[in-house]
Amino acid sequence: MAIVKNWAGRAFGTNVGNLAISLEGDDVKLVGKLRLADERYGVTVYAIKGTFDGQTLEISGEAETKREGMMYGNLTARARLNAKGELQGTWETSIGSGGTFQLFPHAYGEGSSSAPSGMTTQLYTARHDFGAISITRAEITALADEIQIQFPKQQVMVNVTVQTERIRTLEDFKKLALPEKRGRFAKLFAQEEEASGMNRTVIVELGQGGNWVSVQSADEPWALGFLEKLKQRIAPLERFYPSQYKKLGITVNQLMVFAAIAWLPSLPDFAARAGLLVGVLVVISTIDYVHKRFVPYTTIYLGDTSDGLLRRAWPTILSILITVLGGTAATLLGVVLQNWLSLVGKG
Known part of the structure; x- marks a missing residue:
């Protein structure tokens, strides 16, 4: 990868100010200019050289512009590309100053056909x-x-x-x-x-x-x-997980709660109804816990293949099994409570 030749950003630490870097040459042998507009001491231009390995930029250089009465040390800096394509790193000089910096790529001027306009543009x-x-x-x-x-x-x-x-x-x-x-x-x-x-x-x-x-x-x-x-x-x-499936905005867990509420009138007293609702909520919580623990929401295979159709399908199969078992458990709970109360009433 060839590094972008123009960068701009900010330097922080013992010196604070705007940064502009221009580079030329191949990644293994870069030369260019670094301009620091220090908020206190003004602009300093450094002649720099460096290398870029595809992820890390290393540069060194010395000041070209020197004002009388001020000390200038040799500069070294190292930065890595982040996920946004920006450079973040640290800098230091031979006189002890140092800090951090951040640079943003500016491809304009490297073949772009038109300059940015001054008009406000909607994103x-x-x-x-x-x-x-x-x-x-x-x-x-x-x-x-x-x-x-x-x-x-x-x-x-x-x-x-x-x-x-x-x-x-x-x-x-x-x-x-x-x-x-x-x-x-x-x-x-x-x-x-x-x-x-x-x-x-x-x-x-x-x-x-x-x-x-x-x-x-x-x-x-x-x-x-x-x-x-x-x-x-x-x-x-995308993979189908029954517990996360929505139809008209309603999930399987919500359907289980609705079914439990619909079943409540068939139970004779408050204790039985409370027991059914608590039991259904426990079943739903258990289904959610088992899903989070054993069924990954996102599976990222880093090999060149997915290691077979069955291996890729197993999260869906396991999700279906967990949901079916949970629904069966909730149904059995309602049936058991109803039958048990009927027996108690007859006794």
Whole structure:
């Protein structure tokens, strides 16, 4: 991956101010200028050189502009790409100053056809939430490739979390060796400046807390159209879990509560009715607990395949089994209470 040549951001620490970096050359042998507009001491220009390995940028340099009475040390800095395609890192000098900094890519000027206008532009955001999902590494890569087509100037960032978080560009992710069989979280992020001067952004998040995609652009038809395209890509990966299935906004758990309420008039007294409701609530809580404990909401296979149809289908099979057993238990509870009370009444 070739690093973006122009960056801008902020420096923090013993010196605070705006940063601008321009780079030239290959990733293994970069040269350029770093300009720091210090809020107290003014502008200092550094001649820098550095390297970029696809994820980490390392630079060093010395000041070109020096004012009388001020000390300037040799500068070193190191930064890593985050999931948003930004650089975050630390800097220090040989005279003891140092701190942190953050840089944002500016692709304008590197082949963009038109400059940002001064007009106010509306950003349109389109979002869709998915249900439970099962996805393989190959499918993550294919989805990222689909996004990459829309972002020719910037690489898609891929974030996969197993025990630790691993953030890579798409090309580096394709080469990354992952010994773990499963991941807990995956995120795709792409951002690029449009002709309007606004940023076109796509985010896909897959994890136990939810699965969703968000598309943002100043071009509303593009945002809506690309969201539909991603929905068509991701929808076949959704998995049916009975306990989370909704029909007309009603879940299976809600149906169990409605059934219990409907059954209440057949029970003779308050104690029996309370017992039925408490029992049904315990069954529902147990179903939810077992689902969270044993049925992953999102399954991320990090191997090249899904390890067979049965392995991919087992969460749905287990969910159906848990729901059926829970519904059966609630029904048996009502029948047992009714029959037991009938026997007590006859006695």
